[in-house]
Structures are given as C-alpha cells and as structure tokens.
Amino acid sequence: MRRNPPLFASAPAATPGGVRTTAIIAIATIAMLISTESIFAQGMALPPSSVSRSQPPSTQPQGGQGGFMPRAADTPPSLQAVPNQNTGVGGPGGQLSSGGQLPRGAGQEHRVYDLRSYTGYLTSHDRPHQAVVDWIVRETGTDVWHTEPFGFMSADRDELTVYHTNEMHQVIAGIVDRFVAGDKDPQVMNLKVMTVGNPNWRSRAHALMQHVNVQSPGIQAWLLTKENAALVMNLLRQRTDVRQVQAVDLIMYNGQTEKLASTRGRNYVINVKPSPAGWPPYEPETGEIQEGYQLELSPLLSVDGRTLDCVINANIDQVDKFVPVELDLPLPNQQVHRTKIEVPQLVSWRLHERFRWPSDMVLLLSCGVVASPDRTQSAVPFLDFGAITGTTAGRADALMFVEFRGKASQNLTQVPVAPQISSRVSAPNRGRY
Structure with a gap:
C-alpha cells in the first residue's frame, strides 16, 4: 500500500542553509492549510459569471469589514443582477435556428x-x-x-x-x-353629407337605387348611376327637413388617406372641489366633450381606372343632453352647500368599412336615424334654448354621397376648403385596417 508522504519532511541539518529551506517550506505549507480550511468553511467560490463577479470593481460597496459583500438574500431583487443563463449561440432571449437561415x-x-x-x-x-x-x-x-x-x-x-x-x-x-402602374395624377373625390328628418325619402327613391350589402349593423348602402344620383338629390332638396352639412371636393392621390373633421367643444361641470380661497367654499371643475363628425377616406383605383376601392371611417359624436345630479356638501358652520354636477348623455355612431364599386357610379350611405352630425345653433346666443335647457334636438337620417370625378386637371370647379373647427388629437394605433 502506498503511504502518503509526511507534511514536514526531515532535512539534513548539516548546513544552516538547509535549516532555512525547511522553515520556508513549513511556513508555506501552514499558509496553504489555512487557506484550504477557509475555503471549505465558506463554500465553493462563485463562478466568473456570478452576481458579485459580474459587477465592476468601481461599483463594489465599500462598507463593512474587510470589503464584505452582501449576500444575494440580503440584496433587494430590484438591485440584484440577473446572471446570464443563455446556453445557445443566439442573442439574449433567443437562439439561432437553422444556422441563422430563414x-x-x-x-x-x-x-x-x-x-x-x-x-x-x-x-x-x-x-x-x-x-x-x-x-x-x-x-x-x-x-x-x-x-x-x-x-x-x-x-x-x-x-x-x-x-x-x-x-x-x-x-x-x-x-x-x-x-x-395606376394613375399617379391627383384625383377628385366629391363628398356630400346631408341629414333628413324623416327616413320616408326612401319611398320615392327606392326604384332609382341598387342595394348593396354592408357588414356594419344599422348601415345601408346603395349604388346609383350619376343620372339617378342627380334625381335623388333633387328629390331630397325639395323636402323641408333636409339640411346639407358638408359638400366638398377632396383632392387626393391614389391610395392615400384624407381626413375631414368638423367638431366643437361643449363644456359641462364634471366635478366640484373645495375652493383654495375659502370663499365661495366650493368651486366647479369643468370638462369638455368634442361634438361633431370626423371622416377619413382612402380610395384606391384599379390599374384601368374602372373600379374603385374605398375605405370609409366615419365617427359622429353628439351630446343628447346633460343630466344634472344634485350634491349636498358640508360647510364649516354645520350647514349644507347645495350644488350640482352634470353627466353627459352621448349619442354616437361609427362606420369603418371598405367598399368596392364601379368608378362611374355613386355610392350612397345611410346610417339610419341616429345622432345628427351637425347641431344647429341659434343666430342669437341669448335665444339658444338648447344651450339653456342642456338638451340637443338631433335625430336625423344621416346620408353620405361619395362620387369619383376623375383627375383634378379635368375638373374646373373650385375646390372649397373643408372647415376645421376643432380636431380631436388621435393617438397612433393600428386600428386603421
């Protein structure tokens, strides 16, 4: 059996140099034993990819005795560095597949x-x-x-x-x-928005229109030749309950989107809060609702120009009325301060759909008897009873005529500027499809 050599080997004592060599070996051996016992007492050393080794020396904490490093259990999770656990050849959170080929x-x-x-x-x-x-x-x-x-x-x-x-x-x-390969010249899209107080206009115009299926609930669509569209327009203008809200020629490039908006703000009391001045004890906090309509059109012609695809996005918001709510607020003298806030009652409708029709025909859309896209205002503000009572007279059959009129260079009509009273700021989103 092989025997382990002794830790301290005897050396000849013939010369003083031999004694010094033996002493140096003994001191080195004792230091090695002490270091080994310290390692076994504290556990195995952390690998180079550990939390403490991953930090640069300049970021190591200076407090404690002998540069003591806090354990992971003593460090908040938000301050602990996450060790690198990637075993693949890819970047963080993923691996290269098929040798990096698609x-x-x-x-x-x-x-x-x-x-x-x-x-x-x-x-x-x-x-x-x-x-x-x-x-x-x-x-x-x-x-x-x-x-x-x-x-x-x-x-x-x-x-x-x-x-x-x-x-x-x-x-x-x-x-x-x-x-x-299509037409790159600017095109003209004619848009008319009208309101009819009674939907019985269909009884006389039904034979002149070709019905089209629509996916959006409550929306009706018809195709008309340009001659029949002129006849329907003449029938509508003979009525006393018809009002033309908008009539505009939009100069558009093929495939691009054009926006048209007409909105106005209506203020109301949304909250009541204590007054910092102390008197009056409470002051109202007002809010604003944008009322009106917003339209987006995106037409795309076929290569031969015979067919037109158009995405129509229409939003109409109207304040039907403001419902008052009474509030009893305490006062310092044990009395009650009575005031009120207002809760808006909104009527809205939405249309976001894609239509395809021959470019030599007219598309007519009806959104049913809904909130009127335009609220009439009194010429004399003092006689505006709708603003006084907080109600809005506004139920109408909203109609939209969409007509493609060809190149802008071939249309000599003057293009009116669409009114931009106020426009709601819309955040970027992916809902345009």
Whole structure:
C-alpha cells in the first residue's frame, strides 16, 4: 500500500542553509492549510459569471469589514443582477435556428418591389409608402403576418420587401401594380353629407337605387348611376327637413388617406372641489366633450381606372343632453352647500368599412336615424334654448354621397376648403385596417 508522504519532511541539518529551506517550506505549507480550511468553511467560490463577479470593481460597496459583500438574500431583487443563463449561440432571449437561415418550409420567397415610380410624385407626403403597406394588410388581413407560414413585410420610400409564399406574392403584386402602374395624377373625390328628418325619402327613391350589402349593423348602402344620383338629390332638396352639412371636393392621390373633421367643444361641470380661497367654499371643475363628425377616406383605383376601392371611417359624436345630479356638501358652520354636477348623455355612431364599386357610379350611405352630425345653433346666443335647457334636438337620417370625378386637371370647379373647427388629437394605433 502506498503511504502518503509526511507534511514536514526531515532535512539534513548539516548546513544552516538547509535549516532555512525547511522553515520556508513549513511556513508555506501552514499558509496553504489555512487557506484550504477557509475555503471549505465558506463554500465553493462563485463562478466568473456570478452576481458579485459580474459587477465592476468601481461599483463594489465599500462598507463593512474587510470589503464584505452582501449576500444575494440580503440584496433587494430590484438591485440584484440577473446572471446570464443563455446556453445557445443566439442573442439574449433567443437562439439561432437553422444556422441563422430563414425558414422555407412553405416555399417562401424573398422579393423586392420598386415603389419609386409612385412615391417619386408624392414629394410633399412624409411617408407615402405607408399607404402601400396599409392596403396590402387590408387585402391580406393581419393574421397571415403573425402566424404560420413565416413571413414578413417592410417598406421604405424606394422599395417594398416581402418574404412569403408564392400565393401571397401574387396578391401583393396586384396591389403594388395599382400604385406603381395606376394613375399617379391627383384625383377628385366629391363628398356630400346631408341629414333628413324623416327616413320616408326612401319611398320615392327606392326604384332609382341598387342595394348593396354592408357588414356594419344599422348601415345601408346603395349604388346609383350619376343620372339617378342627380334625381335623388333633387328629390331630397325639395323636402323641408333636409339640411346639407358638408359638400366638398377632396383632392387626393391614389391610395392615400384624407381626413375631414368638423367638431366643437361643449363644456359641462364634471366635478366640484373645495375652493383654495375659502370663499365661495366650493368651486366647479369643468370638462369638455368634442361634438361633431370626423371622416377619413382612402380610395384606391384599379390599374384601368374602372373600379374603385374605398375605405370609409366615419365617427359622429353628439351630446343628447346633460343630466344634472344634485350634491349636498358640508360647510364649516354645520350647514349644507347645495350644488350640482352634470353627466353627459352621448349619442354616437361609427362606420369603418371598405367598399368596392364601379368608378362611374355613386355610392350612397345611410346610417339610419341616429345622432345628427351637425347641431344647429341659434343666430342669437341669448335665444339658444338648447344651450339653456342642456338638451340637443338631433335625430336625423344621416346620408353620405361619395362620387369619383376623375383627375383634378379635368375638373374646373373650385375646390372649397373643408372647415376645421376643432380636431380631436388621435393617438397612433393600428386600428386603421
């Protein structure tokens, strides 16, 4: 059996140098034993990727005895560094798949579409290529870009980059051709918004209109030839309960979106709070509601100009009345201060739908008997009984005529400026599809 050598080996004592060598070996051995016992007493040393080693020396705490480092259990979780647990070759939170190559299980193809022949004309538009992306998503839907098979789409002012299946590329190519090969001159879209007090106008105009199915509940749509549209317009103008809210020619580029808004603010007492001056004891806190209509139109012509696709987004908000609520508030002298706040009663309707019709016809939309998109105001403010009573006379059949009139250069009519009384600030969102 092999025996372990002794820790202290005997050395010849013949010379003084041998004694000094033995002493040095003994001291080194004792220091090694002490260091080993300290390691076994405190546990194994932290790996280089540990929390304490990952911090730079300049950030180590200086307090404590001998540079003592607090344990992880003594450190708040928000101050603890997260150790790197990535075992793959990818970046943080992911791994490279298929050697960094894009998946092609469904036969995906990478293609680049040139947009410069379209965006080159829109020098005054900030992001003209966004319209191309919007219309592609309207045609394909959003699910095909977030589910299998894998694909992506990206665009800048010069080109559109798409990675998807061959079937999807055929759909995208058809949309892109309507931009780059279609008419690039500015077009004219005529928009008329009218209100009719009684919906019985349909009895005389029914034979002149072709009904169209609509997905939005409560919305009706018809197609009319331009001759029949003129006849229907003449029938409406003969009525005493018809009011034309808006009539405007919108100069638009193919595929771009144009906004039209007419809103006004209505103030009301939303809350009552203690007065900092002490008298009167309470003061009202007012709020504001934007009342009116907002319209967005985005037309897209076919390459031959015979068919028109148009996305219409309409929002109408109206204050029907303000409902008063009585409040009894305490006073320092044990009395009660009586005041009131107001709760708005709103009537609104929404339309966000895509229509397709021949460009030589007129689209007529009816939203039913809903809140009137425009509230009449008295010429003399003192006689404005609606503002005095807090009510709004406003139920009407809202009608919208949408007509494509061709190139702006071929229309010699003067384009009126749409009124922009006030416009609600809208946050960016992805609800435009």
